Structure formats: C-alpha cells, structure tokens
Amino acid sequence: MTKEIYDVVVIGSGLAGMTAANILGRAGYSVLLLEQHYQLGGLAATFKRRDGIIFDVSLHGFPVGMIKSCRRYWNQEIADRIVQLPKIRFDNPQFQLETTFDREDFTRILIEKFGIARETVVAFFDKARSMSHYDDQNLTTRDLFNEFFPNRLDIVRLLMEPITYANGSTLDDPALTYGIVFSNFMSKGVYTFQGGTDLLIELMTNELLKNGVDILTNSPARKILTQNNKINGVEINKKNGEKLQVRTKVVLSNANLKGTIFNMVGSEFFSNSFIKQAENIRLNNSSTQVYIAMKHGFMINEEICGDLLFTSTAPVFDSAKLLDKNITSRTFSFYYPKTRPGTDRCYVVSSTNAHFDDWNNLTESEYKKRKNELIAQTTNHLAKYITNLEQNIDWIEAATPKTFERYTEHWSGASFGTKYEGLNISRNLNNEIKGLFHAGSVGIIMSGWLGAVNYGVIVANDIDAFLLK
Numbered sequence: 001m002t003k004e005i006y007d008v009v010v011i012g013s014g015l016a017g018m019t020a021a022n023i024l025g026r027a028g029y030s031v032l033l034l035e036q037h038y039q040l041g042g043l044a045a046t047f048k049r050r051d052g053i054i055f056d057v058s059l060h061g062f063p064v065g066m067i068k069s070c071r072r073y074w075n076q077e078i079a080d081r082i083v084q085l086p087k088i089r090f091d092n093p094q095f096q097l098e099t100t101f102d103r104e105d106f107t108r109i110l111i112e113k114f115g116i117a118r119e120t121v122v123a124f125f126d127k128a129r130s131m132s133h134y135d136d137q138n139l140t141t142r143d144l145f146n147e148f149f150p151n152r153l154d155i156v157r158l159l160m161e162p163i164t165y166a167n168g169s170t171l172d173d174p175a176l177t178y179g180i181v182f183s184n185f186m187s188k189g190v191y192t193f194q195g196g197t198d199l200l201i202e203l204m205t206n207e208l209l210k211n212g213v214d215i216l217t218n219s220p221a222r223k224i225l226t227q228n229n230k231i232n233g234v235e236i237n238k239k240n241g242e243k244l245q246v247r248t249k250v251v252l253s254n255a256n257l258k259g260t261i262f263n264m265v266g267s268e269f270f271s272n273s274f275i276k277q278a279e280n281i282r283l284n285n286s287s288t289q290v291y292i293a294m295k296h297g298f299m300i301n302e303e304i305c306g307d308l309l310f311t312s313t314a315p316v317f318d319s320a321k322l323l324d325k326n327i328t329s330r331t332f333s334f335y336y337p338k339t340r341p342g343t344d345r346c347y348v349v350s351s352t353n354a355h356f357d358d359w360n361n362l363t364e365s366e367y368k369k370r371k372n373e374l375i376a377q378t379t380n381h382l383a384k385y386i387t388n389l390e391q392n393i394d395w396i397e398a399a400t401p402k403t404f405e406r407y408t409e410h411w412s413g414a415s416f417g418t419k420y421e422g423l424n425i426s427r428n429l430n431n432e433i434k435g436l437f438h439a440g441s442v443g444i445i446m447s448g449w450l451g452a453v454n455y456g457v458i459v460a461n462d463i464d465a466f467l468l469k
C-alpha cells in the first residue's frame with residue numbers, strides 16, 4: 001500500500017538508498033523506497049541455490065568506519081556484528097606475505113620486508129591520511145607513489161592492488177581518491193559482517209519499517225516527473241504490470257547516475273553545459289566472479305588461505321592487466337562456517353575486475369563458453385591453495401559484467417559507480433532541478449559499502465536542509 005504523496009521518494013535500495021531512507025524516515029518524513037529487484041540491498045546481495053547454499057555477492061571487506069556509521073545511522077545490533085578479517089594474504093611473483101592490513105603492520109612490512117626508511121613510510125602514511133576532496137586533482141596516484149617509492153613496482157603492487165580491487169581505481173586516478181580510501185582501510189584493517197549480507201539486509205529492512213518507511217520491491221521507477229525545474233513525482237511500472245504515480249517534491253536516486261539523468265529525467269530538463277559534463281562521466285569498471293560452495297563438512301585450511309587472498313601471476317602490478325580478459329590476477333574471499341555461525345559449509349568467491357565490452361555482444365554459446373573457461377581457469381588457480389578442490393566442490397557458477405547490469409540496471413554493469421568527475425554531477429543535480437538528489441557509488445571515494453552508506457548520510461542531511469527551507 002502506498003500513499004499518494006510522500007515527502008521523499010528514494011529510487012533504489014542499495015546501501016546508500018537504504019541509509020538515506022532510514023535517516024529521513026527516522027527524522028519523521030514520509031518516505032517511499034522503491035526497488036526494481038525482488039530483494040533489497042542492491043549490490044549488497046545474496047543469492048541462494050539448492051540445499052541451503054547461499055552466496056554473498058559483495059561481502060569481501062570494508063573499513064572499520066562501517067561500525068560507527070552503522071551504530072549512528074542504523075542500530076547497535078548491526079554495528080555489533082561487524083568483525084575484523086585478520087588474515088589478508090598476498091601471493092604474486094614479487095612477494096608472498098600475510099598482514100592484518102593496518103597502518104602498524106604495513107609500516108613494519110615496508111621497513112622489514114621492503115627495506116624502506118621509517119621516516120619515508122611515516123611521511124607517506126601522513127600524506128595519504130591528510131588527503132581530502134579539496135586537494136589537487138591533477139596529482140595522480142602514480143605521482144604519489146613516485147614521490148615516496150620511486151621505481152619500486154613491488155611496493156606499488158602492495159599498496160595499490162587491494163585498492164584497485166576495492167574500488168576499481170587505477171594509477172591514473174586522482175591521488176586524493178587513493179589517499180582517502182587507503183587511509184580508511186589502514187585505520188584498523190578489513191572488516192566483514194558476521195551472519196552474512198542476507199542478515200544485514202534483514203536487520204536494515206526491520207529498522208526501515210520501524211521508522212515508517214514504505215517499501216515497494218519489484219517496482220522500477222521509470223520516469224522522474226518535473227515541472228518548472230522542480231521535482232513533481234515519480235512514475236512506477238511495477239513488474240506485475242501495474243502502473244502508478246506518486247507525488248513528491250524530493251527524489252533521491254540511488255540508481256546509476258547516468259541512468260538517472262538520461263533515462264529517468266531526460267536530458268531536455270537540464271542545462272546544456274550540465275548535460276555535456278554528464279555525458280563525459282566515465283563509468284568505473286565491472287567484474288567477473290566465480291562462486292564456489294564446498295561440500296558439507298569440507299574445511300578449507302584457514303592457515304593457508306586466510307580470509308582474503310590477493311593472487312597474481314603477472315610479473316608486476318599493471319592496472320590494465322587487472323582488467324584484461326586474459327586473467328592473471330584474482331582476489332579470493334574465503335568464507336568459513338564462522339561467517340554464518342551454525343552452518344558447516346565453506347565458500348570461496350573469486351573476483352576479478354573486468355571490462356563490460358569484453359562480455360557484451362557475445363552470442364549465447366560464446367558467452368556460455370567464456371563463462372565455462374572462467375570457471376575452469378579459476379579452479380585451476382585455486383587448486384594451488386586447496387587440496388582435493390575439485391572433488392569437494394558442491395556448486396560452482398560464474399557472474400559477469402552482464403549479470404551485474406541485469407540485476408542492478410547499472411550501465412555497463414559498473415561495480416563501483418563512476419570515476420571522480422561523477423561526484424560533482426551527483427552533488428549538483430539539485431541546482432539543476434530543485435528537489436533532485438543522487439546518492440550511490442560515485443567518484444571512487446563514495447563507492448564500496450562504507451562509501452555508499454556515508455554518501456547516503458550526507459545526502460539525507462542535504463534533503464533535510466532542503467525540506468526545512
């Protein structure tokens with residue numbers, strides 16, 4: 001049941017959309033949360049297979065800041081389930097090591113294993129931590145590394161590879177985006193949600209309902225309605241064929257930024273200069289994943305695999321190679337029964353950054369063949385770390401950039417929103433059309449679980465100020 005008029009309509013229930021809806025609902029506004037998929041969470045998703053098999057799509061690791069954000073903007077129960085992943089491992093031709101992935105441990109490794117002077121390490125960490133949105137955007141991450149660790153491709157790999165996996169950024173992106181994300185992780189390491197993404201989304205849904213947010217799933221917003229450069233309402237084409245319109249003065253889109261501007265609003269409603277800038281926004285890359293459920297009771301050796309394993313066969317770090325369809329680098333996430341207490345299954349999810357175009361426009365048989373090759377290469381590689389792997393796999397399947405596009409409607413299946421220039425466009429929608437806001441993965445710093453939640457908070461505050469005015 002929906003009302004005819006809402007203070008705010010949120011389009012999309014990714015972590016940014018849900019967080020903003022929760023804050024606004026809690027503040028007493030009437031909020032409608034629309035989701036085109038049948039379940040909430042966006043990329044923070046799970047999917048189920050036979051015999052209780054359940055896979056987490058994007059629960060690999062996030063910074064400690066999630067605890068504070070969840071406590072403040074969700075509840076204590078959610079915050080209390082966030083626990084550290086202590087064993088982060090690297091295995092590549094340049095080095096093998098294990099770390100707790102925090103500043104103290106990285107300092108030790110850089111000094112003892114890579115022979116860097118303590119002052120240089122301290123100066124690098126201080127510089128990374130001091131970086132903000134206001135820094136010089138022309139300084140690239142490559143420049144930053146050259147300043148502190150010239151010609152040290154092994155150190156670049158150590159410092160960059162996990163961040164490239166975390167948000168798809170490259171050495172050519174602004175150094176400030178690297179500095180902010182790296183410092184977030186370095187604050188206290190890498191964290192996960194105990195109980196799995198399904199429990200997180202269930203707890204968040206309960207909180208949304210408690211705060212009076214109306215939720216409609218299977219309900220894609222197809223048109224954001226405007227009148228005289230102001231938001232007027234939203235047209236919804238429910239998947240059961242029903243069409244409905246709701247009136248509102250504020251729309252917060254958590255959907256893809258370009259899709260919001262060009263598909264849902266329409267470029268004719270924006271100024272020419274704004275549209276030109278919006279057209280030039282580059283989307284971040286997408287990914288492929290291989291999901292593996294081990295047989296009941298088969299235990300993966302935690303001492304060998306750890307929690308997160310960054311593997312590569314490439315001789316040196318190379319952003320382009322990380323995206324290449326001839327895969328040389330994979331991140332393995334290992335999930336032990338402790339991730340979902342009470343179960344006796346281990347899972348592995350292998351992730352690799354990927355180009356949408358390498359998977360688009362294939363014939364059905366080519367697409368299937370490529371997926372099967374991806375699965376075969378992945379198990380081949382994983383067998384190095386898990387003995388008797390093949391005999392103990394219960395279920396295995398792959399997802400591609402096309403999969404992410406289909407389930408979230410993100411253009412080109414972008415896993416991490418847009419490059420840095422997207423942030424400015426996302427922040428300025430309300431200057432073009434009064435009452436139009438966006439929150440979701442943009443600009444690298446606002447992507448990932450923590451970035452998305454925090455962006456939801458920032459934009460909920462903007463909307464509160466807008467409505468109070």
Ligand SMILES: Cc1cc2nc3c(=O)[nH]c(=O)nc-3n(C[C@H](O)[C@H](O)[C@H](O)COP(=O)(O)OP(=O)(O)OC[C@H]3O[C@@H](n4cnc5c(N)ncnc54)[C@H](O)[C@@H]3O)c2cc1C
Nearest residue numbers: 012014015016036042043060061221255415440441448449
């Ligand atoms: C494979 C993979 C692994 C990842 N691993 C990690 C990780 O380990 N750590 C980390 O921090 N981050 C990770 N991420 C990134 C992280 O999951 C995302 O950055 C974050 O979840 C995005 O949240 P969001 O709020 O931007 O919205 P999204 O999750 O992008 O959700 C947008 C929502 O809007 C809905 N929607 C779109 N159009 C419409 C419409 N017209 N009407 C209604 N609803 C609509 C979509 O269905 C979706 O639910 C990963 C991402 C991927 C793909």
